[in-house]
Amino acid sequence: GAGVSQTPSNKVTEKGKYVxxxxxxxxxHTALYWYRQSLGQGPEFLIYFQGTGAADDSGLPNDRFFAVxxxxxxxxxxxxxxxxxxSAVYLCASxxxxxxxxxxxxxxxxxxxxx
Amino acid sequence: xxxVEQDPGPFNVPEGATVAFNCTYSNSxxxxxxxxxxxxxxxxxxxxxxYSSGNEDGxxxxxxxxxxxxxxxxxxxxxxxxxxxxxxxxxxxxxxTFGDGTTLxxxx
Numbered sequence: 001g002a003g004v005s006q007t008p009s010n011k012v013t014e015k016g017k018y019v020x021x022x023x024x025x026x027x028x029h030t031a032l033y034w035y036r037q038s039l040g041q042g043p044e045f046l047i048y049f050q051g052t053g054a055a056d057d058s059g060l061p062n063d064r065f066f067a068v069x070x071x072x073x074x075x076x077x078x079x080x081x082x083x084x085x086x087s088a089v090y091l092c093a094s095x096x097x098x099x100x101x102x103x104x105x106x107x108x109x110x111x112x113x114x115x
Numbered sequence: 116x117x118x119v120e121q122d123p124g125p126f127n128v129p130e131g132a133t134v135a136f137n138c139t140y141s142n143s144x145x146x147x148x149x150x151x152x153x154x155x156x157x158x159x160x161x162x163x164x165x166y167s168s169g170n171e172d173g174x175x176x177x178x179x180x181x182x183x184x185x186x187x188x189x190x191x192x193x194x195x196x197x198x199x200x201x202x203x204x205x206x207x208x209x210x211x212t213f214g215d216g217t218t219l220x221x222x223x
Binding site: 104 | 119123146147148149158164202208209210212213214
């Protein structure tokens with residue numbers, strides 16, 4: 001079946017602009033995760049959804065970052081007033097239930113470049 | 116100090132070698148542990164889960180030591196295709212913390 005998909009695959013924007021990044025999880029997966037990965041570093045946790053609700057948003061760096069999952073499937077990560085330091089690969093993952101030691105399946109990521 | 120620490124390497128080994136990676140974690144409440152593999156410019160993919168009793172999958176053996184808060188990965192008979200970055204991960208209540216990875220290059 002289809003894996004996790006993310007759009008766009010690349011996004012170039014100017015400092016101060018607003019961007020939206022989309023994630024389509026594996027069908028039927030309840031849990032959805034957003035991470036940010038900079039060069040030479042591991043993925044950094046941003047937020048985790050159980051169904052429609054954010055179960056843990058402790059990784060969002062500041063109030064410019066916001067994520068939604070209104071119908072418990074597709075999720076959108078929104079970044080306002082982008083800064084050059086926001087440039088990174090944004091990874092989305094999903095898992096069946098989010099409980100216990102489950103495999104997370106990652107999408108290919110969105111490469112964001114803020115000029 | 117990072118919550119999950121790994122030696123970044125790089126580890127450069129010949130084909131057929133045995134190589135071991137260690138990872139330490141600081142959150143004693145961590146519940147689940149994993150090794151993920153990440154190829155250059157690709158997404159991470161699960162390599163194996165890690166249990167206190169140890170687990171083996173072909174040439175790969177993973178071990179968890181809760182008392183010392185470290186996780187290990189042993190790769191036997193290295194193949195060229197094992198060249199990648201190996202990420203140590205622990206999870207607590209749905210939140211996963213990744214290390215920065217250890218880079219392995221297997222040479223002919």
